[in-house]
Amino acid sequence: MEKEVISRNFIEQEIDRDLKEGVYKEVCTRFPPEPNGYLHIGHAKSILLNYGLAKQYGGVFHLRFDDTNPTKEKDEFVEAIEDDVRWLGADFEGQLYHASDYFGKMYEAAVTLIKKGKAFVCDLSAEEIRAYRGTLKEPGKESPYRGRSIEENLDLFERMKAGEFPDGSKVLRAKIDMASPNINMRDPVIYRVAHLSHQHTGDAWCIYPMYDFAHPLEDAFEGITHSICTLEFEDHRPLYDWVVREVGFEMPPRQIEFAKLYLTNVVTGKRYIKKLVEDGVVDGWDDPRLVTIAALRRRGYTPESIQKFVELCGVSKAQSSTDYAMLEYCIRDDLKLKAPRMMAVLDPVKLVIDNYPEGQIEELDAPNNQENEALGTRKIPFGRELYIEREDFMEEPPRKYFRLFPGNEVRLMYAYFVRCTGFEKDENGRVTTIHCTYDPASRGGNSPDGRKVKGTIHWVAAETAGKVACRLYENLIDEEKGVYNEEDGSMNIRPDSLTVCGDCYVEPALLEAKAYDSFQFVRNGFFCADAKLSKPGEPVFGRIVALKSSFRLPAQG
Numbered sequence: 001m002e003k004e005v006i007s008r009n010f011i012e013q014e015i016d017r018d019l020k021e022g023v024y025k026e027v028c029t030r031f032p033p034e035p036n037g038y039l040h041i042g043h044a045k046s047i048l049l050n051y052g053l054a055k056q057y058g059g060v061f062h063l064r065f066d067d068t069n070p071t072k073e074k075d076e077f078v079e080a081i082e083d084d085v086r087w088l089g090a091d092f093e094g095q096l097y098h099a100s101d102y103f104g105k106m107y108e109a110a111v112t113l114i115k116k117g118k119a120f121v122c123d124l125s126a127e128e129i130r131a132y133r134g135t136l137k138e139p140g141k142e143s144p145y146r147g148r149s150i151e152e153n154l155d156l157f158e159r160m161k162a163g164e165f166p167d168g169s170k171v172l173r174a175k176i177d178m179a180s181p182n183i184n185m186r187d188p189v190i191y192r193v194a195h196l197s198h199q200h201t202g203d204a205w206c207i208y209p210m211y212d213f214a215h216p217l218e219d220a221f222e223g224i225t226h227s228i229c230t231l232e233f234e235d236h237r238p239l240y241d242w243v244v245r246e247v248g249f250e251m252p253p254r255q256i257e258f259a260k261l262y263l264t265n266v267v268t269g270k271r272y273i274k275k276l277v278e279d280g281v282v283d284g285w286d287d288p289r290l291v292t293i294a295a296l297r298r299r300g301y302t303p304e305s306i307q308k309f310v311e312l313c314g315v316s317k318a319q320s321s322t323d324y325a326m327l328e329y330c331i332r333d334d335l336k337l338k339a340p341r342m343m344a345v346l347d348p349v350k351l352v353i354d355n356y357p358e359g360q361i362e363e364l365d366a367p368n369n370q371e372n373e374a375l376g377t378r379k380i381p382f383g384r385e386l387y388i389e390r391e392d393f394m395e396e397p398p399r400k401y402f403r404l405f406p407g408n409e410v411r412l413m414y415a416y417f418v419r420c421t422g423f424e425k426d427e428n429g430r431v432t433t434i435h436c437t438y439d440p441a442s443r444g445g446n447s448p449d450g451r452k453v454k455g456t457i458h459w460v461a462a463e464t465a466g467k468v469a470c471r472l473y474e475n476l477i478d479e480e481k482g483v484y485n486e487e488d489g490s491m492n493i494r495p496d497s498l499t500v501c502g503d504c505y506v507e508p509a510l511l512e513a514k515a516y517d518s519f520q521f522v523r524n525g526f527f528c529a530d531a532k533l534s535k536p537g538e539p540v541f542g543r544i545v546a547l548k549s550s551f552r553l554p555a556q557g
């Protein structure tokens with residue numbers, strides 16, 4: 001008999017049990033971003049997790065803007081978030097929601113609590129509320145307003161809504177238990193007065209619900225079954241459950257927490273990314289050195305590579321930090337067979353083939369990807385003058401250097417064998433031109449008589465080459481010091497995370513590259529045409545990732 005080995009993560013196990021016990025008949029999940037910044041790789045994990053669960057169980061996935069806080073939210077962020085979620089492949093067609101659409105229903109829910117004697121209007125100031133709350137060791141103290149009658153509470157709450165009271169003068173609080181060992185249960189504030197205009201509801205409201213009250217209601221109104229969030233909300237779960245129970249939902253949603261995704265030595269928090277943008281350390285939320293989804297896309301990451309990454313990370317209850325190299329592994333793995341392999345010289349020096357006919361240009365055949373025949377072949381122009389990488393020539397080579405040096409013969413990739421006959425230097429001793437002779441019988445880079453060469457180098461014909469800029473990226477963070485400076489909470493930014501190579505020469509075909517097109521540049525890594533900096537016929541390439549790394553996938557078990 002065949003034995004099926006299925007390893008289910010803890011969230012799947014809980015959903016399986018809920019379905020089996022009939023707690024829910026189908027699965028509905030959501031991703032609830034606050035539109036106060038761009039999404040980052042951590043959000044990608046949450047999106048793909050929630051979307052993946054809905055899909056796996058034949059359920060529904062919602063995208064819901066958690067826009068209950070009128071101060072920090074912006075339309076720019078709303079649009080960017082929708083783009084990012086769609087790009088990642090999480091389809092929310094027909095399932096887009098706004099928490100602010102529920103302000104009316106949330107108000108009704110608060111009234112329901114007041115009528116049940118489960119909420120009261122409190123006149124204590126914010127400081128007083130804090131002082132009355134108690135500590136982890138000591139119970140809190142009840143508000144003197146806790147005993148207000150239901151009628152008085154209903155009247156005051158309505159007048160709060162009508163705008164009769166200034167900001168901060170009154171709040172609505174849940175009446176739970178000031179002696180609870182869980183501080184979140186000590187009569188938490190659920191509504192505040194704030195005379196602020198909201199980007200979606202305008203001036204319709206001057207009272208706004210607090211997150212811990214609003215969030216469970218949003219889930220319940222939408223029929224969410226499993227409300228998946230990160231670990232810091234574990235202590236808020238009793239309040240979540242209290243809200244949906246006391247408001248009286250028949251099939252209340254249930255909260256399940258998992259550990260946030262962190263990347264070692266990488267800035268992932270929205271607040272910190274925002275600071276880098278505002279301080280001009282980066283050129284916007286989509287700067288390719290960031291790990292916002294927009295930045296990863298601009299850098300050249302694909303949805304598939306991020307899906308793979310999230311899958312490899314798995315879900316867990318234990319806080320941990322993932323190596324950025326795993327993300328790099330995923331994009332390399334994804335592009336390996338998809339991206340055409342082309343030649344680009346980033347740090348050029350001229351090479352002249354003295355016995356090659358002057359003025360002649362010929363076309364040589366090259367496969368677009370040696371490991372994937374389906375990508376076909378192309379013609380590359382070749383001529384008497386070429387550019388090669390400066391590091392591919394040495395006047396006095398060390399042992400085991402197999403590239404060009406006086407007297408040595410190498411293969412020009414897909415072209416000919418050439419032997420170095422000499423070189424020229426300028427007054428500073430910098431090599432300006434390398435001279436070679438070629439063997440016409442080695443066309444295609446094949447040995448004419450069985451003689452071997454140990455080195456193969458890439459090149460671009462000078463006459464037809466496209467001149468472009470290439471951008472090389474390093475971590476923004478000084479890895480020796482770690483992300484955060486412990487003394488003042490600032491970030492340890494290194495000054496040299498961007499190198500712009502302004503005089504790169506590429507095969508002419510690369511001038512046609514369009515935004516987001518990716519290539520493997522032989523020996524130099526994977527590059528993507530930068531969507532913000534490229535112009536038609538004038539692409540700017542940014543390095544997605546170098547070709548090699550010492551990273552090994554962690555053992556799966």
Ligand code: ATP
Nearest residue numbers: 032033034042043045046229230260261269270271
């Ligand atoms: P940040 O932690 O960067 O400030 P946030 O949690 O304030 O982000 P929200 O817009 O409130 O951002 O988050 C939307 C959803 O994304 C929430 O369900 C949240 O739990 C989840 N999320 C945020 N950061 C991560 C992360 N690093 N890993 C996994 N999920 C995350």
Ligand code: MG
Nearest residue numbers: 033034036270
């Ligand atoms: Mg948040």
